[in-house]
Amino acid sequence: MSEKSIWKPFWSFHIQNTEQWIGEMEKKGYTLTRFQPKLSHFTFTEEAPSHETFAISFDRSRQHPLPNALKVDGWEVVNKHGKWAVYGNARQKEEVKTSIVRDNLEARNSKIVTFWWIFFIYIIFSIALQAGLLLPVYLSGDSFTVTRIESPMWFLTYIIFAGQFVVTLIGIYSLITLQRESKRLSEEDAQSQILVHNEDKPTTLSVERQNKFKFGWMYAPDKLERWLEEKEQLGWHLTHIRKGGFKFQFEKSDTKLYAYSVLFEGRADRNAHAFHGEAGWERVYVSGMSWQQWSVWRQAYSEGKEKPEINDDPESKQRAAMRVAKIHTLMFAPIIFLFGFNFFSFMLPDALEQGYFSISGIERFNTTVYPFIMFLFLINILRAWAYYFRVRGQ
Structure with missing residues (x-):
């Protein structure tokens, strides 16, 4: 044998x-x-x-x-x-x-994907930090000399560099492969992720339609819920949310009462989606990322009846809102720190000393854009925390 x-x-x-x-x-x-x-x-x-x-x-x-x-x-x-x-x-x-x-398997794959994303964010942050420190030196008009010192342990340096290169390749391969594997493991049909595929339906001229763009709703999902419910009460029925979650398509219809719920799930959970469906909720949208998934649900109800809630547990609502605030803080705080360090250490002192219009064009551009970027990310963090405090105060 x-x-x-x-x-x-x-x-x-x-x-x-x-x-x-x-x-x-x-x-x-x-x-x-x-x-x-x-x-x-x-x-x-x-x-x-x-x-x-x-x-x-x-x-x-x-x-x-x-x-x-x-x-x-x-x-x-x-x-x-x-x-x-x-x-x-x-x-x-x-x-x-x-x-x-397959639930445990998908959870394992999701954790691996999260680990590699954190790894690459750290690499990008490190490279950006070093570039940010050296950029003002190269942009300045002062002359400088670069001296290269050969490492006494050059072979160890090359081995470490080769190891980092191999690890980076493995990380890229893992992210791409696990993303495809997540799609293969999913038992749900692609059409179940979107309530209506308008692009697959013939255009009817007798039906009035409108498109609305909504950016940054993930920092204040409760406001998106109210906005969608108000659109339904005005006779605009949501038919489709484009991939990416920024473009909303509506169709003129009879006024109805709908309760909308926007959920941040952290990772894809098919069992939870099946549970919501059995409870009478329709899934309107689900994001493509399995490790940081958003979904939009709705349920119709009649006048005089209590508005349904997909999650009526205050503590779980607060935990979900805290996750939203924490993850966006962890994502944007390092960027604010990096840009703030460069701006207040190099760009702003040069602009004050030499005059804004005396520095080079690229320096004026950076001096103008950096505060705007810091302000934008800071606003997003504050919006996420404001959402948490609104949920906690309910």
Whole structure:
């Protein structure tokens, strides 16, 4: 009985492909007998095939429970190791009625994506900080001399640089691959993410339509809710929110009462979306990012009845609003610090000393634009915190 060991790097970034690959190995007469996820190592033994369909799951509890419904449908554990497990089913994929839950796997992928985004933001911030420190020197008219000193540990310097380059490539690959994997794992149809696809419908001249742009609503989602509800009361029914969430399309209709709710979920949660749908809420919009997802929901109600709320727990509302304030503060505060350091340390003193119209054109441009950028990001932070305090005060 022969064995075959295969190293498959980044297999967890391609779950469906890995499942299909295990199935192909099974058809060739090789059954998976050993599974080492961290080492990306798969061991197959030459045996008669016993499964047609495979599924891989990730469980933080390491228990890998198999509900009775899955057992009845023919699923069984083929191999497991730590948080990972491979399930097999003797039926063809088309005949299988149930599926392995992917929620923990999607949560894991979302955390990996978040880690790499933080890594790249740090790299960009470091480069921008160094460039900001050196830029005034290069823009000044003073002459200077650059001296290059060879490092006594030059080989170590090159090794570290090569390591950083490899890590950066892995990060780029991870972000791109996991973004695609998130789309492949999603069981929802693309049309369910948008309530109505106006571009797919023939234009009817008898229906009056209007487009409105709403920028920065994620810093004050409660104001967006009120604005959409007022539009409905004025007879303008929301039919579509463009990708990106800035362009809103309305259609003239009868006046109706709708309760709108804008949710910041942090990461995609299909179970929560299914729960809201079962409770009678219609999902109008969901952002494309799985690690920082916004969604817009609505529900019609009648005159005289209490306005429905998708979340009536004050504490959870405050926690969600706090997350909105914190994440935008963490995003924009470093930018304000970087621009403020350059502006108050170099640009403003030069402009005051030499005169605004005596400095070069690029220096005048930076001296004018930097305060505007700092003000813009500061306003966004203040709007996010104002939203939190409004929620807390309710």
